[in-house]
Amino acid sequence: MSTLNTTAGSPVAGSVSGAPLVRVDGLRVSFGKSVEDNPVVRGVSFTLEPGRTLAIVGESGSGKSVTARTLLGLTGRNAKIATDRFEIHGVDVSGYGDAQWRKLRGRDIGLVTQDALVSLDQLRQVRQDVGEGPKIHKTLKRKQELFARVVELLDQVGVPDPAVKARQLPHELSGGQRQRALIAAALALDPGILIADEPTTALDATVQAQVLDLLDATRQRGKALIIISHDLAVVSRLADELIVMRRGEVVERGDAAEILSAPKHEYTQKLLDAVPSGHSRGQRLSPSETASQATVSDLKVVRAHHAKPLAGGNLLEAAGLVKSFTGPDRVARRAVDNVSFQLKPRETLGIVGESGSGKSTVAKLVLGLEEPDEGHVRLAGEPWSGIKEKQRRDRRPDLSIIYQDPLSSFDPRWSVERVVQDTVARDISDTVGQKGRVGELLDLVSLPRGLRGRRPLELSGGQRQRVAIARAVASSPRVIVCDEPVSALDVSIQAQVLDLLGDLRDELDVSYVFISHDLGVVHHVSDRVLVLHNGRVVEEGGSDEVLHNPREEYTQKLVSAVPRLRISGRAQQVA
Amino acid sequence: MAAPAPRRRGVRATRWLLIRVASGVGVLWAAATIAFLLQTLTQQSRARLIYDQRVGNNSIPSKGVTAAINHQYGFDNSVLHQYVSYIGGLVHGNFGVSYFQHVSVWSLIIQQIGPTLILTFSALILAWVIAVGLTLLGAGRHNIWSSAIANFLQMLSASVPSYWVGTILLVIFAVNLHIFPVLGGNPLLALVLPMITMALPVSGFLGQVIQDEFSSALEQPFVTSSRSRGITDFGVRTVHVLRHSVLPGLTLSGWAVGYLFSNAVLVEQVFDRAGIGGVLTKAASEGDVPLATGVVLLSAAAYVIANIVVDILYVFVDPRLRA
Incomplete structure (x- = not known):
């Protein structure tokens, strides 16, 4: 195993006599009986110098997070770890026990985990988690000193009103503020090495950009940064060096800019190709798989409604939608404020917005799950809102939904076949016919036949989403509402699912309302785009027009916040 | 904001x-x-x-x-x-007059309620101590033995009837080993065996809900981020995870007070202790309706008060409810 070539600048004061901060040679990790038993990390090597950023990129199951945790001795009791060389600050740590690791954690290496509400202890005030490092390591003993330090840290990472926020509970902070607080907690003891594990995954684009800037600022102050991500765009923004991992192995390593502009390994190439953007529109994102085996004509026989001509040419029409909700403070808030749009047959309308923009409420109004306070929805020229559910029921098959995480909409005890059969049973009464149709549908979404007896929990995220799509198209809908359908998926799986949705649009004559916070994804799939902000439509138009030359300030901010693959030569933009 | x-x-x-x-x-x-x-x-x-x-x-x-x-x-x-x-x-606090003892029901109950309350609440506290102790030792530990023993004790204590436990404890510790008095004696010593008898089944139920929550809280990301700051295993368990896990235990405690109060009637008979149990059995066998209903009402009051206390404690443990 050769070590990564680093062209580090001058080492910053604090590192031990010129030795790299971290040196790992031939790291192997297994959760089996021995290191050789089905290892999840198979020989990873790197060195880390002060002021440099190393990115480890890979999809889920690649071993990137396990690698990061090993640097803190947090791999878990069952992990078997072997290295040829494992040094932190020039000291051999390969034989460290838990007590020795504890002295290192927080003080020499800080860990920033992904913001989930559960990354901070929800039952304790933010100050208690942020100040936990100094308290444990007994660097600050007096209460006032500790609190002053917490406020200073929160201020440093850009949390507004730090003295107030410090005394609040995690759920009272926004996602971006929580992520900042996690970074503050990791910086509390001023460690030389900061590991950020998917630090921006759950965040909106504008917040994501701010957090990445913050991480980069800490690196510029001389810290070494290791960033773990599945997102090449995030990585390209920060990384000096890059390691691409797949199934525990390093497939490519070297200078980040070089790899991103001229990947040598086909897997890296595949990852780069899979990133959706405006430029990739109309192209397949995944290596061409056999699209779908079922002949589409089989699938259309069930309902022949597509032949019906449309009055006015709009499949779906929303006019002046308003919807208010009363918050826990008894103040009514307009979640959707005067939103109008039209959807034509075979068209994809992208709805983009950050969390709280009202996009999910729009989805509910379109689906007829909520009634608008004002305005109306028309489906295929006929009223869809403001009528009784009984009148809607017969036309429900015209509309389908695909959610971000289909797992919660499946009965966990049912097999995949039964989940789909349940939907089919509405149109076909005999069991043999139902089974045949289920087979066709699952062929259509290319779900391998061997997986059909499995339960939802036994499937991967991508496979589950295929099942959800099969179920969504089972009723031969005219419109499918996709609410963040690929947000939970790895980039190569995301590419396959987006390709599948594109194929189905052509084959089944469906239109999509495609809701996402990911501008790249929306740009890739949409003909027209609607930008929502605080419940209002900020901008609307053709997707190239809106996302390449945004007119409104908010859209401009949104577009510029999206991390791009910054690659000379490839000139690939995400949005 | x-x-x-x-x-x-x-x-x-x-x-x-x-x-x-x-x-x-x-x-x-x-x-x-x-x-x-x-x-x-x-x-x-x-x-x-x-x-x-x-x-x-x-x-x-x-x-x-x-x-x-x-x-x-x-x-x-x-x-x-x-x-x-x-x-x-x-x-106005008038529960009526006993048919047979011709004094107010309130005065009859008040004479006997003390020992029952002491028994009930000491048993509840002991049950919590056992449940939390076993959880801290056992839950989520990779040492198979400690969690197996903790699980076994919980299963046993949740499934064995209290009068049987009481009798067995009496035979072993009072009759054979003479550690505790069979009857009477030092009131503190006399409290020990009935308290254990009542606490064991409750600790079993409590332990199970607390341990379930404890194990799942131990898998939460905030545990990893806390560990990355250098906290000890014991620190994670006591400072972070325990607080999350006692919430369902608190909910159960409201029920447990009612359960213990009614169980006290039985256990007081087994150990021949003074208490409300004697009053109730006597009232029921004689048909002293005002006295019996007085005891029933008092049990209901104990249950109601316990649940209000639980709700208040809940807010103390879970600050999110204070908003």
């Missing part, structure tokens, strides 16, 4: 508490009404019961005697009148 002013928070907290107390009063009122209905359902025989007790045999009272008794106790009034005066009496 500024935090809500402490004063408004205080107003909201007071209102919340008032609502809780009001609904508790509602429960008690319902219990009192049912108790009253049970009393009046025995209307025909109440005068007869009292007469039998007075004369000491089963002779049939003359109409005049019956009427006198009916008049003395107010049985000749309309049901509504009786109901209003019964509820009115309860509001």
Whole structure:
């Protein structure tokens, strides 16, 4: 195993006599009986110098997070770890026990985990988690000193009103503020090495950009940064060096800019190709798989409604939608404020917005799950809102939904076949016919036949989403509402699912309302785009027009916040 | 965004508490009404019961005697009148007069309630100590033995009836080993065996819900981020995870107080302890309806108060509810 070539600048004061901060040679990790038993990390090597950023990129199951945790001795009791060389600050740590690791954690290496509400202890005030490092390591003993330090840290990472926020509970902070607080907690003891594990995954684009800037600022102050991500765009923004991992192995390593502009390994190439953007529109994102085996004509026989001509040419029409909700403070808030749009047959309308923009409420109004306070929805020229559910029921098959995480909409005890059969049973009464149709549908979404007896929990995220799509198209809908359908998926799986949705649009004559916070994804799939902000439509138009030359300030901010693959030569933009 | 002013928070907290107390009063009122209905359902025989007790045999009272008794106790009034005066009496702390001991029910109960309350609450505390102790030792540990032993003890304590445990404890520790008195003796020593008898099954139930929550909290990302700051395993368990896991245990404790209170009746008999159990068994066997309903109402009150206390504790443990 050769070590990564680093062209580090001058080492910053604090590192031990010129030795790299971290040196790992031939790291192997297994959760089996021995290191050789089905290892999840198979020989990873790197060195880390002060002021440099190393990115480890890979999809889920690649071993990137396990690698990061090993640097803190947090791999878990069952992990078997072997290295040829494992040094932190020039000291051999390969034989460290838990007590020795504890002295290192927080003080020499800080860990920033992904913001989930559960990354901070929800039952304790933010100050208690942020100040936990100094308290444990007994660097600050007096209460006032500790609190002053917490406020200073929160201020440093850009949390507004730090003295107030410090005394609040995690759920009272926004996602971006929580992520900042996690970074503050990791910086509390001023460690030389900061590991950020998917630090921006759950965040909106504008917040994501701010957090990445913050991480980069800490690196510029001389810290070494290791960033773990599945997102090449995030990585390209920060990384000096890059390691691409797949199934525990390093497939490519070297200078980040070089790899991103001229990947040598086909897997890296595949990852780069899979990133959706405006430029990739109309192209397949995944290596061409056999699209779908079922002949589409089989699938259309069930309902022949597509032949019906449309009055006015709009499949779906929303006019002046308003919807208010009363918050826990008894103040009514307009979640959707005067939103109008039209959807034509075979068209994809992208709805983009950050969390709280009202996009999910729009989805509910379109689906007829909520009634608008004002305005109306028309489906295929006929009223869809403001009528009784009984009148809607017969036309429900015209509309389908695909959610971000289909797992919660499946009965966990049912097999995949039964989940789909349940939907089919509405149109076909005999069991043999139902089974045949289920087979066709699952062929259509290319779900391998061997997986059909499995339960939802036994499937991967991508496979589950295929099942959800099969179920969504089972009723031969005219419109499918996709609410963040690929947000939970790895980039190569995301590419396959987006390709599948594109194929189905052509084959089944469906239109999509495609809701996402990911501008790249929306740009890739949409003909027209609607930008929502605080419940209002900020901008609307053709997707190239809106996302390449945004007119409104908010859209401009949104577009510029999206991390791009910054690659000379490839000139690939995400949005 | 500024935090809500402490004063408004205080107003909201007071209102919340008032609502809780009001609904508790509602429960008690319902219990009192049912108790009253049970009393009046025995209307025909109440005068007869009292007469039998007075004369000491089963002779049939003359109409005049019956009427006198009916008049003395107010049985000749309309049901509504009786109901209003019964509820009115309860509001003023008047639980009625025992048919047979001819003193107020309240004074009979108050004499005996002390030992039962001591037994109930010491058992609840012991149950918590056992449950939390075993959880801290056992939950999520990779050492198979410690969690296996903890699990076994929990299963055992949750499934064995208390009178059996009581008898076995008596035989082993009092009769054979002479560590604790069989009867009487030092009141603190005499408390130990019945307390353990009552605590064991409750600790089993408590332990199971606490341990489940503990194990899942231990898998949460905040545990990893806390560990990455250098906290010890014991620190993670006590400072972070335990607080999350006691919440369902608190909910169960409201139920446990009712369970313990009624179980005390049984355990007091097994250990021949003073307490409300003796009062209730005597009242039930003699047909002393006011006394029996008094005990029932008191149990209901204990249950209601325990649940209000649990709700208050819940807010202390889970600060998210304070908003």
